[in-house]
Amino acid sequence: MRVTIERSNLLKSLNHVHRVVERRNTIPILSNVLLKADGVTLELKATDLDLEITEATAASVEQSGSTTVPAHLLYDIVRKLADGSEVQLSVEPGGNSMSVTSGRSRFTLQCLPESDFPDLTAGEFSNTFRIPSTELRTLIDRTQFAISTEETRYYLNGIFLHTIEEEGALKLRAVATDGHRLARADVEAPSGSEGMPGIIVPRKTVGELQKLVDDPDVSVTVELSDAKIRFTIGGVLLTSKLIDGTFPDYQRVIPSGNDKELKIDCASFTAAVDRVSTISSERGRAVKLSLSDGLLTLTVNNPDSGSATEELAVGYDSDALEIGFNARYLLDITAQFGGTEAVFLFADPGSPTLVRETGEEETVYVLMPMRV
The missing domain is CATH 3.10.150.10 (DNA Polymerase III, subunit A, domain 2)
Structure with missing residues (x-):
């Protein structure tokens, strides 16, 4: 096998396929990427037996052939080569090693035969x-x-x-x-x-x-x-x-009867939760939401380090309510919102809460409360 390929093309394909390869493998062949040169393309394939990724990229093929080499090692080598350079990959008869040459740099990598490489047979798709x-x-x-x-x-x-x-x-x-x-x-x-x-x-x-x-x-x-x-x-x-x-x-799990509606500016709420949760313990991460007419109070109590509170003006006109959530989970949900306003629909302190973005009916989030 003898192939010449632009570094940028090889790096892009290796970047896609090498991520599938686990860094630690008990089966040596699973640490390798399969390289197959034919016509005007170089095909790269990697697998972990559950997931397989294949990508073909344009290359100048002088001699067709195939082999497998360590995926992460090849990726690291190509990543460190000079921008705009060309890379030559060649396997001599016998196929025990592959040389990687670019400019004045030359590397020799150990190969394993293509016949050892597993194929994730796709079968019929319905x-x-x-x-x-x-x-x-x-x-x-x-x-x-x-x-x-x-x-x-x-x-x-x-x-x-x-x-x-x-x-x-x-x-x-x-x-x-x-x-x-x-x-x-x-x-x-x-x-x-x-x-x-x-x-x-x-x-x-x-x-x-x-x-x-x-x-x-x-x-x-x-x-x-x-x-x-x-x-x-x-x-x-x-x-x-x-x-x-x-x-x-x-x-x-998705509640349908939650009638207590809170409307709140998403950016302000996210920032406030992030601020008060600074004081929470890594294990607890609980933040209490206290709702009354037009006002939300966020409270975090940590016996080891202190407490924090913050008030926000909100759209809320139902009965007063106190409910607790994991701050990390709240932030994960609000991070999905691209709009300006979030809507929370509550039932009571022990029931799941429905969260969505105003005007976004296609996406719904459900959050279980915590005891605080």
Whole structure:
């Protein structure tokens, strides 16, 4: 194999694929990236057995061939080469090592044979649809923060993606929850998504996808079955296993009878919560919201370091109410709001609270209260 490629092209592709590779692996081949040169392209592939990413980039191929080399090592080498330089990759007959040459720099990397590299066989996909990257990004950005990191409840370690019909319109919906907060976002269901199975996309896949859908002009092709999902984004192919589990009935958690409405300037509220929570303990993080006619008082008490209060003028004319929340969870939710006003709908101090942005009906957040 002998290939010449622009450093910027190689670095961009390596940047996409090397992130999938775990830094510590008990199986040596999983630390490597597969390089395949043919025609006018160099194809790069990496996998962790649950997630596989493939990208083809333009290259000058003198001699076709393939090999695998350590992914993070190759990425670090290419990252440190001079801007605008060309990189030559060559594997001599025997294929035990690959040389990386650029200008006066030359590196030799140990290779493992291509035949050892695992293939995440995709199988048959039952549904295929195209979705604008902006809409897919919206679904991810507005729900991703609520994904659970608790491994014992593995079925919450991802985003639940499914279609649902509401008010005569079919919607593609993303839901994530960790049991303390829930995020739900909708977009118009793309053609081809009708009848798709409800699937749980794993947290790592969501994180990689979020980095790849940054071009607003690109459409993403989504293919899925009961066990796998594949995204085609430009020249990048991302294939992932799905979480084999049943997502809980989230509809039961979303309250419908909350009648105490608080309207508040989002930026002022976020800043005030951030200020008073400075004094909270890392373990507790509880902030108390005391509501009376037109006034919100935020209070934090920490027996070890002191207390903090702040008052805000708000739109509230229901019965007086005291309720506590985890400050971090409040800030995570308000960070999703691009508008100026947030709406909180309360029932009582022990019941879930509904949060949304004024004028944004497609996204809903549910927050469980804390005892304070």
